[in-house]
Amino acid sequence: MWDYTDKVLELFYEPKNQGAIEETNESGVKIAMGEVGSIACGDALRLHLKVEVASDKILDARFQTFGCTSAIASSSALTEMIKGLTLDEALKVSNKDIANYLGGLPEAKMHCSVMGQEALEAAIYNYRGIPLAAHDDDDEGALVCSCFGISESKIRRVIIENNLTDAEQVTNYVKAGGGCGSCLANIDDIIKSVREQATAPALNKDYNVKVATDIANSKQRPLTNVQRIALIQKVLDEEVRPVLIADGGDVELYDVDGDRVKVLLQGACGSCSSSTATLKIAIEARLQDRVSKNLIVEAVEP
Template sequence: MWDYTDKVLELFYNPKNQGVIEATNEPGVKVATGDVGSISCGDALRLHLKVEVATDKILDARFQTFGCTSAIASSSALTEMIKGLTLDEALKVTNKEIADYLGGLPEAKMHCSVMGQEALEAAIYNYRGIPRVAHDDDDEGTLVCTCFGISENKIRRVVLENNLTSAEQVTNYVKAGGGCGSCLAKIDDIISEVKQESAKQNLNTNGAKAKTEVSSLGQQKALTNVQKIALIQKVLDEEVRPVLIADGGDVELYDIEGDKVKVKLQGACGSCSSSTATLKIAIEARLRDRISKDIIVEAV
């Protein structure tokens, strides 16, 4: 039996806001719905919103769910969370916040909170008369999981938003890989690609930050040996190593003699035929850019 929190069980046995919101042609009010999931796949959710047109405020929210305990509790929690919010505020609600509202969900049931987030997006896009596919490319791109109809774009999004690190976690969040299992290797490849892309983005962000720090130090006074060593280590740890690790390699600072920086290339980098390029492009050029144009990097 799943280890459900008291809040999950409370909203399962006594769900709030279950039902339909009928359009009544009330002046200044509009009703919209959003559908996600499929009964044939085990879970389906229809979310109803009653919106005050002048303010974009959600006056009421109700749901109809076909699914398990977590699906019903997540849907009920979502309706409670969004009532009183504007549509733009509601769009910022994440599946993690839905799970947190419930005191947590079993990891294998996290897809229920994701379903709630997606139904909310669908309802708001329908209200605004905007085709959801034009703003959410989850349904575009290569179909990875044919059992549940999950695209590569959707897997990438959920991996990035929830910092997932394994195919099993992806299955828990969006069911991909939970059928025949033939797509699990592809899911692992997607996770690896997302990690590398994130590492490169962090490299650029941290690089700009380090460059600012170096510039600030330079305006004050020349770096002492201790500052220089610390800064070289910082650039290696925050900017260089994440990229190398993502490709199966690594680098270790060995020694510093004046402007000569000695490093040890490890893992895939140590036996790679392009290790010289790694030294000059990935390491030396970055240290020259961040610290001193006179730096020379050598491997030991």
């Protein structure tokens, strides 16, 4: 039997927010839905959001889940966590946050928290009318695990976001390799590639660390232009680029003009139909959170 926490068992036996949110055509409110997984693979989650249009605030969240104890508990926990948040705030909820809310999950069940994170992203993207990024819908990128339909881009993403170090962990998080096992060697190669990329020396890394330290020690003073540009570059290099590179894309800082940050989208990001989502969610929201809420990110033609 799995060693579940009391919180996991509580939300399994008495799940909160289970069910659907029906469309009532209420003024100023929209309903959104995101769906991930499949019954054939053992787990499926449909997440419903009730959003106040004027404020982008999640008024209610409900779920319909087919799956195990961890899947039901993770889905219930997610709905509790995001009610009252804005959509941008909800996008920052990670699978680690879901697991932590539950007091932890058995490592072999971490894929349930990942499923919750992906359903939340899918619902918000659907609400905004933006096509899901390649790592979300898994339609792009080489297929690695044919048993569960998992692409290389999805495997790279979960390795980076959760600092995974072996193929067994990858299986626990996204099920890849949990079927016939023929893809385990490929997963090992992907892990090696990600780790080599992560340990490669970054340009101006020491300078960026110094800038971040200086900024932390002078929170009462507004950032100078040099400090702000350096911090923008640091966030792009350390928080944005690794995720984009994992999906075959990249971004380069082109210019900063007042509150307008101009970037060059490269690789898969440059030709992807979801480039607007990349700009607004992967880049702009992150820079607004880390540097200034007034920043607007724009793409320039190469």
